[in-house]
Amino acid sequence: MKNQKKYLLDENEIPRAWFNIQAIMPNKPLPFLHPATRQELKPEDLFPIFCEECSKQELNQTDEWIPIPEEVVRQYAAYRCTPLVRAYDFEKALGTPARIYFKNESVSPAGSHKLNSALAQAYYAKEQGITNLTTETGAGQWGGALSYAAKKFGIECAVYMVKASYNQKPYRRSIMQTFGATITPSPSMSTRAGKDMITADPNDQGSLGGAISEAIELALTTDNCKYSLGSVLNHVCLHQTVIGLEAEKQMALAEDYPDIVIACFGGGSNFCGIALPFMRHKIQKGEKTRFIAAEPASCPKLTRGEFKYDFGDESGLTPLLPMYTLGHTFKPATIHAGGLRYHGAGVVLSQLMKDGYMEAVDIEQNESFKAGVLFARTEGIIPAPESCHAIAATVHEALKCKETGESKTILFNLSGHGFVDMSAYDQYLAGELQDFRLSDEELAKFMASANALNE
Ligand SMILES: *Cc1c(COP(=O)(O)O)cnc(C)c1O
Numbered sequence: 001m002k003n004q005k006k007y008l009l010d011e012n013e014i015p016r017a018w019f020n021i022q023a024i025m026p027n028k029p030l031p032f033l034h035p036a037t038r039q040e041l042k043p044e045d046l047f048p049i050f051c052e053e054c055s056k057q058e059l060n061q062t063d064e065w066i067p068i069p070e071e072v073v074r075q076y077a078a079y080r081c082t083p084l085v086r087a088y089d090f091e092k093a094l095g096t097p098a099r100i101y102f103k104n105e106s107v108s109p110a111g112s113h114k115l116n117s118a119l120a121q122a123y124y125a126k127e128q129g130i131t132n133l134t135t136e137t138g139a140g141q142w143g144g145a146l147s148y149a150a151k152k153f154g155i156e157c158a159v160y161m162v163k164a165s166y167n168q169k170p171y172r173r174s175i176m177q178t179f180g181a182t183i184t185p186s187p188s189m190s191t192r193a194g195k196d197m198i199t200a201d202p203n204d205q206g207s208l209g210g211a212i213s214e215a216i217e218l219a220l221t222t223d224n225c226k227y228s229l230g231s232v233l234n235h236v237c238l239h240q241t242v243i244g245l246e247a248e249k250q251m252a253l254a255e256d257y258p259d260i261v262i263a264c265f266g267g268g269s270n271f272c273g274i275a276l277p278f279m280r281h282k283i284q285k286g287e288k289t290r291f292i293a294a295e296p297a298s299c300p301k302l303t304r305g306e307f308k309y310d311f312g313d314e315s316g317l318t319p320l321l322p323m324y325t326l327g328h329t330f331k332p333a334t335i336h337a338g339g340l341r342y343h344g345a346g347v348v349l350s351q352l353m354k355d356g357y358m359e360a361v362d363i364e365q366n367e368s369f370k371a372g373v374l375f376a377r378t379e380g381i382i383p384a385p386e387s388c389h390a391i392a393a394t395v396h397e398a399l400k401c402k403e404t405g406e407s408k409t410i411l412f413n414l415s416g417h418g419f420v421d422m423s424a425y426d427q428y429l430a431g432e433l434q435d436f437r438l439s440d441e442e443l444a445k446f447m448a449s450a451n452a453l454n455e
Contacts, residue, residue, distance in 0.1 A: 005088060007250040009081035014073055015245040018238045020057075021276045022348060023064040024283055029234075029351045030322035032059070033309060041319050049219055049227045053124040057235035066238065068120070069127075075119045075152060079108045080242065084250035089378040096398035097407040099256060102414045103247045103274055106381060110145035112416030113270045114230050117239035118142070118149035121228045126153040132225035134158045134218045136186065136211030138266075139165050139338030139386070140172025141416055142230030147181035160186040160214045162341075163206035164334045171420045186211035193217050193315045208342045209314035209328055216317045231267030231339075232312060232346045240273025243413060248277050251411065258289055258411035260397055264389040265293035265302065265360065266339045268346035274413035276348075279357060291358035293349075294393035296340045296368070298333040298436035301326050302353055302360035304443060305345070310450040312344060320453060323350040326438075327446035333436035335365050336424035337385040339415075343446070363392045364435040369428040371395045372418070384416035385424050 022028065031040040046055035057066060068076075087100040105113035125133055133150050136159070137143030143159040150157035159181050166173060166185040173183050184190060186206045187197035193213035197204050204210070212229070219227035229236060251257055261278050263271035271293050281287040293302055301324045310325040312318035323344045330343035345353070352358055372388030374395070375381070383391060390412045401408050418425065427433045 005086050007084040007253045009246060009249055011077045011081070013249065014076050014080050015068065015242050016073065017065040017067050019241040019245060019277050019280065020060060020064055020066055020238055021280060022061045022234065024280060025351065026283065027351060027355055028061050029347045033320040035311070035316060035320055049216060051121065051124045051128050051130060051226050053127070054121060054235045057238055058233055069123055072120050072123050076242065081246045082107050084247055084254070086254065087379050090375055091398070093374060093378045094395060094398045094402065096402045097405060098398045098401040099407060099409045100394060100398060101251070101254065101409070101411045103243055103411065104381070104414050105243060105270065106384070106414055106417035110141065110148055111419065112141045112145065112384065113240060113243060113273060113413070114142045114145035115149060116242055116273065117230065117236045117269065118145035119152070120239045122146070122149035122153040122155055125155055125226055125228070130155065130224055130226050132156045132158065132222060133228045134215045134225055135228045135230065136160045136162070136208060136215045137230070138162050138208045138341055140169050140176065140420070141339055141384070143181065143183070144172060144175045144179065146228055146230065147176040147179035151180045157181040158218065159183050160188065160211040162186055162208060162211050162338065163204070165338045168336070168423065169420060175420065186214050188214060190214070191217040196315070205334060207314060207331060209330070212313035213315035213317055216313065231269040231342065232344060234346065234348050236269045237272035237276070237346055237348055240269045241276050243270070243273035244275060244277030247274060247411065256409050259408040260290045260292060260410045262292045262294060262390050262393050262397070262410065262412040264340060264386045264415060265295045265345070266386060267342050267344065268349040270413050270415040272346065272349060274411070275358065279352070282357060292393055293358060293360040294389040295360060295362050296335055296337055296389060297362040297364045298335050298438055299326070299341050300362045300438060301343060301345050303362045304438065306447060306450070307350060307354050308450045308454050310344060310453060321347050323347050324353060325450050326443065327449040329449040330446040335436060336421060337368065337389060339386040340389065361393050361396070363389045364437070366428065366433050366435055368392045369425070369433060373428070381414065382418045382425070383414060384418045385421050387415045390415070
């Protein structure tokens with residue numbers, strides 16, 4: 001068995017419940033606050049925007065396990081359980097004594113982990129009699145996942161796509177349209193929020209925060225329409241725990257256990273997915289596993305942001321969330337890892353970060369692609385630009401092991417494939433890719449928007 005490369009589980013081993021870390025956190029996340037009254041939010045306060053079941057899951061701090069509906073398990077079975085792979089050739093290329101495993105979420109119909117939550121959210125919407133879902137998408141991964149999930153459950157899907165990505169990634173738009181969704185580049189003239197952004201800056205290339213504002217506005221002003229978010233929120237992170245729950249069983253098959261768990265970090269959903277099931281052993285049994293979030297140097301909310309109450313969107317339509325943030329007015333550079341261009345970190349994750357259960361590193365764009373190309377050439381999978389950040393952080397740790405001679409076990413999440421991101425690879429290979437590091441001055445300017453809410 002020792003030379004086995006792939007660790008597979010049967011369909012009947014798909015987890016039947018998601019793991020809700022909120023129930024066991026030593027310090028519970030601070031409450032969400034109503035932006036006007038500053039009162040603590042209750043699930044009902046979220047009902048106008050989100051499905052009821054998702055709203056309840058969002059604020060559930062008591063149930064450690066939340067059953068996965070049978071119909072969602074049935075849809076998961078189209079691609080789950082996903083493989084856990086020992087990256088022997090990648091290890092060899094790095095010359096490291098570390099054992100490197102990756103969990104391959106790129107095998108989903110949408111090409112990324114995002115479908116794990118999209119299917120759950122579309123199911124709950126259907127159950128509640130909702131006919132339309134609206135959302136934003138950065139790189140187009142979430143939009144693709146929700147378009148497919150909505151179609152599966154017979155729901156219409158309208159997607160606001162960050163303008164920079166709409167132009168950079170036309171095929172992602174085609175994918176969403178193929179799955180039957182309607183796509184609008186954001187900022188657009190179709191909402192008040194979009195008009196304001198365009199008036200302020202006619203060349204606005206959009207941001208996730210801005211697209212969120214537009215989608216929420218549409219949900220609030222349309223009957224039987226709810227908003228659906230692909231990252232950041234607790235219920236999204238909850239749905240993603242299927243990743244780590246499977247990985248836990250697969251690591252046991254490999255007769256190994258991770259010393260280090262790594263994932264790239266946009267709003268935190270794939271990180272939570274792979275990390276939280278292992279983190280419960282750190283909280284409950286004192287396991288020493290390190291958890292490393294890999295974020296882009298251009299969007300460093302965990303490494304350089306601050307823990308504050310802030311809005312989840314640019315226009316201030318969401319509740320105030322206690323999280324690491326760069327300020328809700330943050331305008332990220334147009335890096336190719338579109339899914340990582342978000343100003344905030346999930347609430348649960350932010351609290352765990354504050355309490356020292358995890359750490360973060362920031363990665364330059366060129367460094368991420370360098371690692372991604374090495375991975376592609378050794379393991380035969382072209383990773384999404386987002387996932388390349390996790391791979392770069394894995395390379396760091398593997399090379400540290402090479403220096404010290406320690407044979408640590410590293411597990412990283414391959415959140416998606418890069419087949420629709422080949423123009424980014426082209427630029428990298430041509431040496432035309434730019435690095436963007438956020439300057440202290442810019443950071444201070446954006447942070448001021450969050451600071452103003454915490455006075
Ligand atoms: C969206 C996305 C991410 C970033 O989002 P998280 O919520 O932080 O996981 C990472 N990788 C891929 C492939 C994505 O599509």
